[in-house]
Each structure stands twice: as C-alpha cells, then as structure tokens.
Amino acid sequence: MKRSVAQMMGRRGFLRRAAGIAAAGFWADETIEAYQQNVNTNSKPSDLKITDLRVAVVTGAPFTCPLLRIDTNQGIHGLGEVRDGASETYALMLKSRILGENPCNVDKIFRKIKQFGWHGRQGGGVSGIEMALWDLAGKAYNVPVWQLLGGKFRDRIRCYADTEMSPDPKEYARRMKERLDRGFTYLKMDLGIGLVAKTPGTLTQPLGQTPRDVFMTQHMFTGIEVTDKGIGMMADYVGQVRDIIGMEVPLAADHFGHIGVNSCIRLAKALEKYNMAWLEDMIPWMHMELMKKITDAVEVPILTGEDIYLKEDFIKLAQMHAVDIVHPDLATAGGILETKKIGDACQEYGVPMAMHFAGTPVSCMANVHCAAATEGFLVLEFHSADIPWWDDMVEGIDKPIVNRGFIKVPDGPGLGIRLVDEVVKKHLHPKKPGYFEPTDQWNNERSHDRLWS
Numbered sequence: 001m002k003r004s005v006a007q008m009m010g011r012r013g014f015l016r017r018a019a020g021i022a023a024a025g026f027w028a029d030e031t032i033e034a035y036q037q038n039v040n041t042n043s044k045p046s047d048l049k050i051t052d053l054r055v056a057v058v059t060g061a062p063f064t065c066p067l068l069r070i071d072t073n074q075g076i077h078g079l080g081e082v083r084d085g086a087s088e089t090y091a092l093m094l095k096s097r098i099l100g101e102n103p104c105n106v107d108k109i110f111r112k113i114k115q116f117g118w119h120g121r122q123g124g125g126v127s128g129i130e131m132a133l134w135d136l137a138g139k140a141y142n143v144p145v146w147q148l149l150g151g152k153f154r155d156r157i158r159c160y161a162d163t164e165m166s167p168d169p170k171e172y173a174r175r176m177k178e179r180l181d182r183g184f185t186y187l188k189m190d191l192g193i194g195l196v197a198k199t200p201g202t203l204t205q206p207l208g209q210t211p212r213d214v215f216m217t218q219h220m221f222t223g224i225e226v227t228d229k230g231i232g233m234m235a236d237y238v239g240q241v242r243d244i245i246g247m248e249v250p251l252a253a254d255h256f257g258h259i260g261v262n263s264c265i266r267l268a269k270a271l272e273k274y275n276m277a278w279l280e281d282m283i284p285w286m287h288m289e290l291m292k293k294i295t296d297a298v299e300v301p302i303l304t305g306e307d308i309y310l311k312e313d314f315i316k317l318a319q320m321h322a323v324d325i326v327h328p329d330l331a332t333a334g335g336i337l338e339t340k341k342i343g344d345a346c347q348e349y350g351v352p353m354a355m356h357f358a359g360t361p362v363s364c365m366a367n368v369h370c371a372a373a374t375e376g377f378l379v380l381e382f383h384s385a386d387i388p389w390w391d392d393m394v395e396g397i398d399k400p401i402v403n404r405g406f407i408k409v410p411d412g413p414g415l416g417i418r419l420v421d422e423v424v425k426k427h428l429h430p431k432k433p434g435y436f437e438p439t440d441q442w443n444n445e446r447s448h449d450r451l452w453s
Contacts, residue, residue: 080132090125130335183404
C-alpha cells in the first residue's frame with residue numbers, strides 16, 4: 001500500500017521524537033558526568049607540544065635518583081627518571097632537542113635523541129625522557145602505557161628482593177627469611193670475595209694490592225683468583241642460607257668481585273648443588289665470548305645486562321647463547337619500548353628477561369608497564385624493601401606498591417601515578433634541593449647532530 005508524503009514525514013517525526021526520549025534517558029545527568037570523567041578534556045593529542053623539562057633529585061631511595069618532569073602546552077606533564085647513581089645532566093642536555101615536539105611521537109623523539117646515550121648510567125638521560133614521553137602519551141589518550149604497547153600478558157608483576165649483606169650467614173639467612181615472611185617468592189643475595197678476603201689462604205692476588213686498587217679494573221686484568229679454600233667458604237655460606245630458607249624459593253647471587261674467568265667457573269660449579277636461580281655479572285658483559293665460556297662450562301644459569309644500552313647487544317648475547325637470562329635495566333637500556341623489544345627479541349632465542357631496577361616508584365611503574373606487556377618477562381628487581389617512605393612518594397595506585405611480592409599493574413592513564421610533592425621534597429638531595437625549578441639555561445643547547453654526511 002502506498003503512503004503519502006505527509007504520512008511518511010509524520011512517521012519520521014515520531015521516530016525522531018522517540019529517539020530523543022530514549023537519548024534523554026540514556027544521557028541522564030549522572031551518565032553524562034561519568035562519560036566526561038573518561039575524557040581528557042585538557043588534551044588534544046595532535047596539538048600537544050613539549051614546553052619544558054625540569055628535574056628534582058631524590059636521595060636515599062635507596063640511591064640517588066633524578067626525577068624528570070616534561071611539561072606541555074596543554075597543562076599535562078609526564079614523569080620519568082634518570083637511572084640511580086647517574087647525573088641529571090644526561091637528560092638536561094637533551095632538552096633543546098625535544099622542545100616543541102609532540103610527546104605522543106615517542107618513537108620519533110627516541111630515535112632523535114638515542115645517539116646521546118651509551119652503556120651504563122650514560123643511558124639514563126635518554127631512557128628517563130622516554131619514560132616521561134610514554135606517561136604523557138598515556139595521559140593524552142587516557143589509557144595506561146601497557147595498552148599503548150599492545151596490551152598486557154599479566155595483571156601483576158613478580159618481584160625479587162635484594163637483601164643487605166652480612167658477614168654472618170645465620171644473620172643473612174634471618175634477613176632472607178623475613179623477606180619470605182613478607183610474601184616475596186624470589187630472592188637475591190650478594191656473594192662477594194669480601195666475605196672471605198680477611199681469611200688467609202682464600203685469595204691469590206698481587207701482594208699489597210687492595211680491592212680499591214682494582215675498583216676500576218675489569219675482572220680479567222686484576223690478577224685475582226679464588227683458592228679452593230675461598231670457594232669452599234663462599235659455597236658453605238650459601239649452604240647455610242639454603243638450610244634456613246629451603247631449596248624451594250629461587251635464590252640468585254650477585255657482586256662476586258673482580259675475579260678471573262676460571263675462578264668464576266670454579267665458583268659456579270661449587271654452587272650448582274644449591275640450585276641457584278642465576279649468577280649475575282660474573283664478568284663485564286661486553287666480553288661475550290668469555291661469558292659464553294662460563295655459561296657453557298657450568299650447570300647454573302648465567303645472567304647479565306643491567307649496563308647494556310639498546311637492544312642490539314642483548315640480541316647478540318641471545319643469539320650466541322652466551323647467557324641463560326638477559327637482565328636489562330630499563331633506565332639504561334633505552335626506556336619502556338626498547339626494553340620490550342629486548343624481551344621480545346630474546347624470546348625468539350628461548351632466553352627469558354629478568355629486569356634490573358633500583359630507583360623510585362616512577363621508574364618502578366615504567367618497569368611494571370613494560371613487564372606487563374612483554375611475554376618473555378620473568379621477574380623484576382625490588383631494591384627498596386627497607387625504605388619506609390618509598391611508597392609515599394606517589395599516589396594513584398594500590399598501596400603497598402609491592403604487596404606480598406607482587407605489584408598490581410595499574411589501569412590509570414600513563415604510568416598511573418602522581419607525585420606527592422610534600423613527601424618528595426623531604427628527600428631531595430641536600431646539594432641539589434631545587435624542586436622542578438626552571439632550566440632555561442638548557443633551552444638553546446645546539447650542535448649538528450647528524451651522524452652521516
């Protein structure tokens with residue numbers, strides 16, 4: 001049956017009115033308010049520009065850690081952190097190179113500045129800025145960083161606890177047991193030649209030489225070797241700790257001292273019966289063939305990586321199977337995305353990724369987002385279990401941050417945290433007391449940075 005134009009228009013009007021009534025019900029005041037709370041009204045990502053980079057240097061966390069704040073033209077800022085023990089200058093020298101950039105172009109900016117980083121603490125400036133860029137991008141798009149990385153593989157991040165050393169194995173085992181009572185499921189100990197150095201017949205080295213004399217000398221060039229007596233005493237120390245904490249919990253070891261490759265192998269063999277989770281940085285990481293020699297000679301996992309900048313050398317280690325586990329420090333390795341790339345690349349060779357970390361909750365949450373988004377992640381270091389004010393530096397996430405040995409992955413935008421200014425100000429370095437003061441002196445640093453003709 002044919003309908004007139006008037007009838008059709010009347011029907012359309014009815015449908016429009018009905019839709020309007022339904023919309024009015026849907027967009028009730030409380031619904032509109034809830035919707036607006038999920039939109040970042042301060043930010044239009046395409047127009048976001050970096051306007052400033054400022055620092056605040058925290059001490060005692062347990063180490064000195066320069067915090068970064070990148071400001072923008074839209075009133076939002078991003079937080080980052082230069083690696084523990086490094087200078088804030090590593091980041092400030094890059095300020096002029098990021099001013100005016102859109103922080104959401106994280107990879108573009110990273111590729112622009114990564115030439116100014118290097119291994120060890122020298123990677124701290126590039127990495128800290130990269131963290132802050134991700135924090136800004138997440139805030140701009142109102143999503144957590146892990147979502148920008150492609151999503152998450154886990155909802156909580158396992159941590160391993162470092163524990164202050166003691167020359168008395170019983171006392172050290174007591175401290176380790178306390179970590180277990182707090183819920184930690186993974187432990188690491190220091191196991192250095194300092195434990196035996198005062199006992200005659202434990203070390204062979206040039207007469208009159210002290211550890212301070214070779215502090216800046218790589219292991220293979222110190223002339224220090226451990227005797228059978230010394231190795232026996234160090235292994236017995238671990239055995240006494242295992243007697244208290246049991247064999248079930250993973251136990252890693254670090255800080256052996258600047259001893260030769262053959263001593264590393266002999267010590268590692270003596271520790272095999274204690275089923276160590278890994279032996280860390282037995283020699284400097286760049287001597288990959290020698291690292292592989294150790295790895296191939298022993299039946300305990302060998303690990304390195306906290307001082308490596310960028311993914312390429314990690315990939316070499318994994319390709320060579322020179323180590324069993326890689327161990328990047330995100331604040332040296334190049335930041336969040338580069339560390340995820342490291343984990344993903346090494347996974348292709350069957351090599352898992354543990355993560356080194358010894359900073360404030362800012363860098364901690366950068367690690368958490370990266371670990372959540374990296375399938376081959378194993379465990380994250382936690383170095384601040386004995387710092388009572390560590391959690392108080394930030395808000396916006398569940399407390400305690402490390403709860404029964406795990407960190408909950410946050411759902412808030414960016415890194416998911418806000419600084420608690422009054423707490424951070426109480427722990428500023430006494431020689432660097434400024435709190436995110438202007439850094440205009442770094443605005444116009446310029447050079448011809450291109451690496452090719």
